[in-house]
Amino acid sequence: MTATPLLSELTTRARAAAHAQTPGCPCGATRTLTDRPDGTVVRHADTVAKAHAPDTHPTDLTTRLTTAEHLPGILLPPLAPTPLTLHDRLVTFWPYGTPVDPDDPDAAPWEAAATLLARLHRTPAPTHLPPMRGPLKALRAITRLRAACPHPAAAPVLHAWTLLPAWARAEAPQPDTTTLCHGDLHLGQLVRYPAPDGPWLLIDVDDLGAGVPGWDLARPAAWYACGLLPPDEWTRFLSAYRAAGGPAVPADGDPWPALDVPARTLTVQTAALAIVKAVAADRPLDEVEQAVVDACARMGSVPPELASGFAK
Incomplete structure (x- = not known):
């Protein structure tokens, strides 16, 4: 090429x-x-x-x-x-920096990721920092889904999108304008620096900004709610975040009221992009992709802020 x-x-x-x-x-x-x-x-x-x-x-x-x-x-x-x-x-x-090894899931640095997020969230957002771009990326995923060829899985995803509050759909300002957020947290956003075995650091500032800190916990929360992240790994992540004083969730008790809307939104975004990719490749949804679409279908019948997670 x-x-x-x-x-x-x-x-x-x-x-x-x-x-x-x-x-x-x-x-x-x-x-x-x-x-x-x-x-x-x-x-x-x-x-x-x-x-x-x-x-x-x-x-x-x-x-x-x-x-x-x-x-x-x-x-x-x-x-x-x-x-x-x-x-x-x-x-x-x-x-x-040395990235996370995708072939060694047992070595996933959940505690390091959570601790870095907590430290980031405790740092006041600098003046003139733009809003965290997470909701905008979710909106773009939905826009791509609407532009794709018709697909039977699109209907529950688009319906789940309509149930989200305006701020999560990037149609209104986020309710938090002072907390510093990463905006696109997943394990691919961590590297060891100096390479090869220095401390873990967060990378990719494209979506960095002021916003709702729960958004940065939303992807692992959504994976857990959809049954794609084992409970022990979710517990490790959440416990480390709380131990480091992260402000996105209460120090103890039920974290889901703070995570429900961001986790739902990330699930809708993930499902939308999965359908777009499947249509482009002219293939059926795989098992993981179908799981997030199924979670979107359940959202309409599960009340918000359910302690056990929207997709359980």
Whole structure:
């Protein structure tokens, strides 16, 4: 496959940035880690270059980079506080960190993720930081679902979407405008830095902003509610978050009233994207994808804020 002009120049810039950081760079091959319309990431030695989504706002991204730069023990700090522009895309540079091993689920750093989130949530959101972008990404997933070819699984997902409050559908401001949130927390957003075995840090500032902290717990909460995350792993995550003083849920007792709406929204988002991908590949939904669609179908009959979770 022929590299696009963006990918070719991003590769060149990553190599140059690596050489500037490490004069004795071993100069191995430059690897493409991700190449999607919403983000292209390449690595050369210990430097990573990322071309952000085409609609990324330069002022918002710069503010997010500055925030990451000032929280080095929580967020991976960028190599430079301002992005550059390549082929109409904003580009940032980062040190390389060792990601979570997807082939070793027993080593998933749930406690580290929860502790980092709690520390992030206890940090006051900087002035002028834009809103956390989680609800906007959920809305975009629904927009993509509506634009896809008709699919029998779409109806319960779209119905579940209508039951969510306006803020979760990005139609109204979030009820919390002061808490610093990651906005897209999953295990792929953690790396060890310095590589290979430094402490865990959060990466990806694209959705960082002020908002409802429960959103950052929503994906594991939704997986647990859908039966996709074992109860012991959910307990490890929730207990570590509480032990670190995380403000998204009460210190003890039922956490679900604070997590129900975000978890429902992430389930709808996940189901919508699953259907879009299945339609594009002309294949049936797999078992996991069907599970989140089924959870959406149950949402209409299960009252909000159920202690045991909406999909149980």
